[in-house]
Amino acid sequence: MGAAAAGAGAVSDSGGDVRSAADLAARVLEILAERGGTLAVAESLTGGLVAAELTEVPGASRTFRGSVTAYATDLKRDVLGVDGTLLEERGAVDPEVALQMAAGVRRALGAGWGAATTGVAGPDPQDGRPVGTVYVAVVGPEGAGKVAAPRLNGGRADIRKESVRSVLGLLLSELSGNGRAQDTEQNGGN
DSSP states (O other): OOOEEOOOSOOBOTTOOBOOHHHHHHHHHHHHHHHTOOEEEEESTTTTHHHHHHHTSTTGGGTEEEEEEOOSHHHHHHTTOOOHHHHHHHOSSSHHHHHHHHHHHHHHTTOSEEEEEEEOOSSSOBTTBOTTBEEEEEEOTTSOEEEEOOBOOSOHHHHHHHHHHHHHHHHHHHHTTOOOOEEOTTTTTO
16 A cells, blocks of 8 residues: 655645645535545544544435544454554554555445544653654545645644544645645555
């Protein structure tokens, strides 16, 4: 499964306009509904905030299958199927973990698309990663995936909020065929 990383910045659609998480969620669900697609979400640091944003959209049940909040590392392994050796060697805050979470929730909940968040919201570092280290990932119907690494600052609430916007923005970009994330050395490696 290929991987890509992207820097932070304002999440925008093709027009360059900054969108709120609510706008991103509505557009994602609109595109999925038009295509008869479905979505499942795996969340760690966001603790259900992505699912909450999606379910705020009227009619979300047409496309949103559900979510798994896998806050604990063992749930990432046992429920989402993230490789245990990967978790032991790199910890839960890792781009490949994010991709495996997205693929795992897609399989577990029977969705066409899977999205995932993992990272460190603070106040303390985790797994040797500083506060603000976040990975968001999306895996599509063909099993191909993308991961982004937004560089987030601020307090815990700010990091979690921006993580929601980041994963919804990445998903919208992939659904729109605008995958602007740059390749990394991981591309094609797994």
